[in-house]
Amino acid sequence: MLTASPGAAPAFPPVLDDVVTPAVLIDLPRMRARVDGMAKRASDAGVGLRPHAKTHKCTQVAREQLEAGAVGLTVATLAEAEVFALAGCRDVFVAFPVWPSAGNIAPLLRLHDQIELRVGVDSAEGADALAQVSRGGSPLRVMLEVDCGQHRSGVAAEAVHHLARHCLALGLDVRGVFTHPGHAYVSPDAVAAAARDEQRCLRVGSDSLRRLLDVPVEVSGGSTPTAALRPFGAMTEVRPGTYVFGDAQQIRLGTVTAADVALAVAARVVSRPRPGQAVLDAGSKCLSSDRPSWMNSFGVLPGWPDATVTSLTEQHAVVHGLDPDVRVGDVVAIYPNHVCTAVNLAPELLVLSEGRIVDAWTVDAKDRPSKRAHVSSA
Amino acid sequence: MLTASPGAAPAFPPVLDDVVTPAVLIDLPRMRARVDGMAKRASDAGVGLRPHAKTHKCTQVAREQLEAGAVGLTVATLAEAEVFALAGCRDVFVAFPVWPSAGNIAPLLRLHDQIELRVGVDSAEGADALAQVSRGGSPLRVMLEVDCGQHRSGVAAEAVHHLARHCLALGLDVRGVFTHPGHAYVSPDAVAAAARDEQRCLRVGSDSLRRLLDVPVEVSGGSTPTAALRPFGAMTEVRPGTYVFGDAQQIRLGTVTAADVALAVAARVVSRPRPGQAVLDAGSKCLSSDRPSWMNSFGVLPGWPDATVTSLTEQHAVVHGLDPDVRVGDVVAIYPNHVCTAVNLAPELLVLSEGRIVDAWTVDAKDRPSKRAHVSSA
Numbered sequence: 001m002l003t004a005s006p007g008a009a010p011a012f013p014p015v016l017d018d019v020v021t022p023a024v025l026i027d028l029p030r031m032r033a034r035v036d037g038m039a040k041r042a043s044d045a046g047v048g049l050r051p052h053a054k055t056h057k058c059t060q061v062a063r064e065q066l067e068a069g070a071v072g073l074t075v076a077t078l079a080e081a082e083v084f085a086l087a088g089c090r091d092v093f094v095a096f097p098v099w100p101s102a103g104n105i106a107p108l109l110r111l112h113d114q115i116e117l118r119v120g121v122d123s124a125e126g127a128d129a130l131a132q133v134s135r136g137g138s139p140l141r142v143m144l145e146v147d148c149g150q151h152r153s154g155v156a157a158e159a160v161h162h163l164a165r166h167c168l169a170l171g172l173d174v175r176g177v178f179t180h181p182g183h184a185y186v187s188p189d190a191v192a193a194a195a196r197d198e199q200r201c202l203r204v205g206s207d208s209l210r211r212l213l214d215v216p217v218e219v220s221g222g223s224t225p226t227a228a229l230r231p232f233g234a235m236t237e238v239r240p241g242t243y244v245f246g247d248a249q250q251i252r253l254g255t256v257t258a259a260d261v262a263l264a265v266a267a268r269v270v271s272r273p274r275p276g277q278a279v280l281d282a283g284s285k286c287l288s289s290d291r292p293s294w295m296n297s298f299g300v301l302p303g304w305p306d307a308t309v310t311s312l313t314e315q316h317a318v319v320h321g322l323d324p325d326v327r328v329g330d331v332v333a334i335y336p337n338h339v340c341t342a343v344n345l346a347p348e349l350l351v352l353s354e355g356r357i358v359d360a361w362t363v364d365a366k367d368r369p370s371k372r373a374h375v376s377s378a
Numbered sequence: 379m380l381t382a383s384p385g386a387a388p389a390f391p392p393v394l395d396d397v398v399t400p401a402v403l404i405d406l407p408r409m410r411a412r413v414d415g416m417a418k419r420a421s422d423a424g425v426g427l428r429p430h431a432k433t434h435k436c437t438q439v440a441r442e443q444l445e446a447g448a449v450g451l452t453v454a455t456l457a458e459a460e461v462f463a464l465a466g467c468r469d470v471f472v473a474f475p476v477w478p479s480a481g482n483i484a485p486l487l488r489l490h491d492q493i494e495l496r497v498g499v500d501s502a503e504g505a506d507a508l509a510q511v512s513r514g515g516s517p518l519r520v521m522l523e524v525d526c527g528q529h530r531s532g533v534a535a536e537a538v539h540h541l542a543r544h545c546l547a548l549g550l551d552v553r554g555v556f557t558h559p560g561h562a563y564v565s566p567d568a569v570a571a572a573a574r575d576e577q578r579c580l581r582v583g584s585d586s587l588r589r590l591l592d593v594p595v596e597v598s599g600g601s602t603p604t605a606a607l608r609p610f611g612a613m614t615e616v617r618p619g620t621y622v623f624g625d626a627q628q629i630r631l632g633t634v635t636a637a638d639v640a641l642a643v644a645a646r647v648v649s650r651p652r653p654g655q656a657v658l659d660a661g662s663k664c665l666s667s668d669r670p671s672w673m674n675s676f677g678v679l680p681g682w683p684d685a686t687v688t689s690l691t692e693q694h695a696v697v698h699g700l701d702p703d704v705r706v707g708d709v710v711a712i713y714p715n716h717v718c719t720a721v722n723l724a725p726e727l728l729v730l731s732e733g734r735i736v737d738a739w740t741v742d743a744k745d746r747p748s749k750r751a752h753v754s755s756a
Contacts, residue, residue: 125706
């Protein structure tokens with residue numbers, strides 16, 4: 001076994017020789033420190049913490065976050081909401097412009113009745129469809145999505161007034177505004193600028209809403225990079241996801257140090273075909289192909305800070321800069337660039353504490369097929 | 379429902395409105411035409427067809443390939459080999475430099491005893507380890523990996539002699555040579571050049587081996603792009619994978635036309651936040667982030683050939699160039715850039731024939747956790 005160059009800090013717990021690679025490992029004490037640290041940060045700032053569960057999709061991790069004081073969970077899909085509701089979470093926000101298709105209406109209404117469910121909306125058409133399916137029952141609780149600069153979904157802050165009036169006229173239960181400052185994911189400087197955009201747009205949007213509502217307005221923001229900064233401005237809650245583990249991208253953005261990252265892929269050197277090059281058995285079906293244009297590697301090897309994962313194919317990672325004494329058969333740790341997509345590819349999460357595997361957690365909310373109802377009798 | 383611009387050819391069967399999106403759909407008649415077409419191509423050329431099952435990981439698809447005349451299957455991992463062996467395939471080649479770790483030895487030896495299993499090897503260390511675990515039993519059947527230009531794993535063709543002598547001295551059952559011309563994945567011109575490299579390296583490698591062995595030598599090559607060209611030179615078998623469905627990358631490489639692609643993702647327009655832009659609910663957790671540097675889109679929309687998927691996040695695809703009359707709530711089809719990684723993310727494959735869903739296939743060989751043996755009692 002060989003997990004670090006002689007000069008490098010031991011940046012992840014020992015990676016076990018006999019594990020079937022690739023394997024996704026969690027350092028439990030580090031994860032708990034990250035969960036508690038973000039809970040304290042939110043609590044000190046007087047905002048609610050609603051972690052984005054898309055990062056882990058794992059009920060055990062969610063339980064740790066809720067026990068540490070999270071006010072509820074954020075998810076990206078109704079299928080994820082179903083899994084976490086079933087596991088006991090009573091307050092879930094689907095931070096996505098949900099469209100009620102024929103196959104989604106039943107779980108949507110069931111969740112709405114059973115828990116405090118909020119869903120995102122960013123268009124008149126979406127609002128119309130949501131109002132249509134809840135007609136006759138209690139109105140769906142919605143959050144209006146504001147675009148603060150990522151230019152993905154969401155309306156301009158100045159258009160919140162118009163969308164809110166439309167939703168209110170339809171009888172929807174408008175609860176607040178939310179945004180995702182995804183344009184932070186470039187550099188530490190971009191994080192600071194995106195945090196300012198986020199605060200400005202949430203303030204403008206929530207001010208519009210306050211003029212229309214006579215109940216408190218929820219103001220929901222906060223990616224992992226911007227949640228690492230303060231103050232939180234008008235926000236009443238923050239929704240970081242990646243913070244729970246950290247990853248190579250977050251190291252580069254400055255929100256975590258390599259010594260605090262709580263999840264790594266254990267991969268085996270399966271080939272050293274030419275000088276300076278190694279091939280590991282963790283490819284894009286394990287690490288995911290996520291590599292922002294401003295990163296030159298498909299992951300960070302904490303034991304070998306000068307190593308670069310120069311290319312990935314499905315089952316192979318080509319690495320340059322690994323020390324020559326790392327041999328075929330050795331196991332090394334890699335921090336994925338983007339932990340959310342890597343976890344989504346993991347069959348399970350092996351949980352390490354004090355150097356040994358103490359548990360294996362299922363990625364519960366991954367891949368639930370909810371489409372069988374549509375299969376005609378074959 | 380709206381699946382194509384008025385001017386576009388209907389390039390995929392009707393996409394159903396009420397399916398829970400994103401969903402992965404297979405056009406069964408098209409898939410069967412692709413399976414039969416490649417079987418005929420190989421048969422006409424007098425080479426065996428050993429489809430790479432990493433593309434579909436699905437026993438139903440494998441069955442169709444074997445019934446159409448495939449000599450066996452190729453897989454990338456022992457876990458995949460186990461699934462297909464269990465489903466009745468008696469001849470499986472793991473085209474990867476397999477390392478027998480503590481957790482892998484039992485399935486490796488079991489498969490070796492039960493079926494015609496071959497595994498890849500490309501180093502003396504790997505050969506030593508394989509010989510070590512099979513000591514006392516019947517020798518493992520190995521194929522020597524040759525690098526023909528991708529510069530991933532594999533030895534130079536000229537080094538086959540040396541590696542083969544090492545393997546034979548260890549008592550391994552050396553069966554042949556194999557290569558993967560992955561450097562074809564650039565352009566139609568690169569495909570032709572890579573096919574020449576593939577043929578040259580396989581000829582040099584197999585000639586070396588023939589001088590050491592007095593049994594017929596297996597010569598295994600053939601990615602989907604190079605398998606679309608002939609002649610096959612010294613090859614005794616070809617191992618295309620992607621051909622079974624086709625994808626956006628194969629369209630660009632010229633190995634399939636949009637009208638013949640057999641797999642699409644059904645995605646819903648969930649937002650039209652600004653002129654010219656649409657957001658679909660199929661992100662990197664569905665399509666995968668695979669985008670070679672020579673492609674400018676994360677997929678092809680067959681109904682809207684001018685549309686570009688300009689960015690993906692986990693649950694969102696941002697599309698430019700979709701006609702303005704495609705509205706929020708509409709469902710569109712997308713061909714993923716790389717079908718292998720998209721299928722690997724699918725909870726199931728919905729099978730369409732004559733415009734309706736006739737079956738739902740499981741992606742059987744995906745994600746089998748085989749690590750629980752390593753969990754200490756918690």
